[in-house]
Amino acid sequence: MTTATTHGGPQLPQERRLVTEIPGPRSRELFARKQSAVPPGIGTTLPVFVTHAGGGVVVDADGNSLIDFGSGIAVTSVGNAAPRVVERVQKQVADFTHTCFMVTPYESYVEVCEKLNGLTPGDHEKRTFLVNSGAEAVENAVKVARHATGRQAVVVFDHGYHGRTLLTMTLTAKNMPYKQGFGPFAPEVHRVPLAYPFRWPTGPENCADEAAAQAIDMINKQVGAENVAAVVIEPIAGEGGFIEPARGFLPKILEFCRANGIVFIADEVQTGFARTGDLFACEDEGIVPDIICTAKGIAGGLPLAAVTGRAELLDSVHVGGLGGTYGGNPLACEAALGVLETIEQEKLVERAAHIGEVMLSRLRALRERVDIIGDVRGRGAMIAIELVVPGTKDPLPAGEIAAKCHAEGLLVLTAGTYGNVLRFLPPLVMPDNLLEEGLSILEKALSGD
Incomplete structure (x- = not known):
């Protein structure tokens, strides 16, 4: 198992770990508090409340460890609580x-x-x-x-x-x-x-x-x-x-x-x-x-x-x-x-290019056998797939696929003018084992398995 430094001290295990459903009971309790204190205009992609994060994972209030393909919308590229x-x-x-x-x-x-x-x-x-x-x-x-x-x-x-x-x-x-x-x-x-x-x-x-x-x-x-x-x-x-x-x-x-x-x-x-x-x-x-x-x-x-x-x-x-x-x-x-x-x-420019090579290779191969994938695009660790109604370019909303990924412990984001794009922004310090596991979860969600 690989680890990553978090909080400048302890090592956070770099693993996906599900101990409850997603979201779990503690996160649901906190989300109820959010609903009574915060206006609904502040939306939530995935209502799990984070207690720790580092490397390529976020850990929630129920102890679940999720693979992070979002980086807080491209913010924590060097990881959460990077030592320097x-x-x-x-x-x-x-x-x-x-x-x-x-x-x-x-x-x-x-x-x-x-x-x-x-x-x-x-x-x-x-x-x-x-x-x-x-x-x-x-x-x-x-x-x-x-x-x-x-x-x-x-x-x-x-x-x-x-x-x-x-x-x-x-x-x-x-x-x-x-x-x-x-x-x-x-x-x-x-x-x-x-x-x-x-x-x-x-x-x-x-x-x-x-x-x-x-x-x-x-x-x-x-x-x-x-x-x-x-x-x-x-x-x-x-x-x-x-x-x-x-x-x-x-x-x-x-x-x-x-x-x-x-x-x-x-x-x-x-x-x-x-x-x-x-x-x-x-x-x-x-x-x-x-x-x-x-x-x-x-x-x-x-x-x-x-x-x-x-x-x-x-x-x-x-x-x-x-x-x-x-x-x-x-x-x-x-x-x-x-x-x-x-x-x-840490040579993260080169690391981003490597992440792009891994993701594009697998996602382009997946496109050949999954007919809802209309396009695979992006550079480095900024990759997306555009979903379409099979046989057309009509947009297919991405929310259902994102929800399947979330339930399996993979945090992904949606985007696009038509709401039909899954976008991937993994931290540049994410280890390869998590990157590959995340892609496998995504493949399963898109294949309907």
């Missing part, structure tokens, strides 16, 4: 928990910014500032782009997800559950097609060229390129269903932006920090964004996000125009430094 993260945070919490960087600064904030300036794509001079969440990072990136260009329009893409604030909810494509009943929305946001190979009408071979041509034509005709401050895009669409834009699409959009003075903003909130087998997903096609937004995997579970961009863009904003009380909290900064050390020391 724990050590740094424990030291920092004993020194001080907060001063507000805008009042009296501290070195760890600067060090995180220096590292992001060096690690993100491109060798140009960069600046970084820190905020609390992915949505806040995207919103601030748009603020910077508007200020620097003097323009107002923002272009986003079908199937995109960018957050739950007023602006980022507007940028997000999917109505339910993210936008329903929450309007009116922010002005000057315009949506264009994404190169979605599996669903492109004339086939995947035409997808990149046709989608880019359509998007650019819509911008020119309906908005005017000279009015566009920024294009905001996920290099792999996350909540939209782990859609990899057809190769060649992103370079064409970037070229259009460069030719027209438009700021290209890469939303790497879900794809960043080794998740896709590169440190950042943009690197796969050599994309160098003007601004890159990161969060989720940046700090091992502590709230932190970053906006990193060309120095001339970020330096254009007046003093006091950027910031926030908690942005770059010292505990989160120390956690981020621990995450970056872990990625480097």
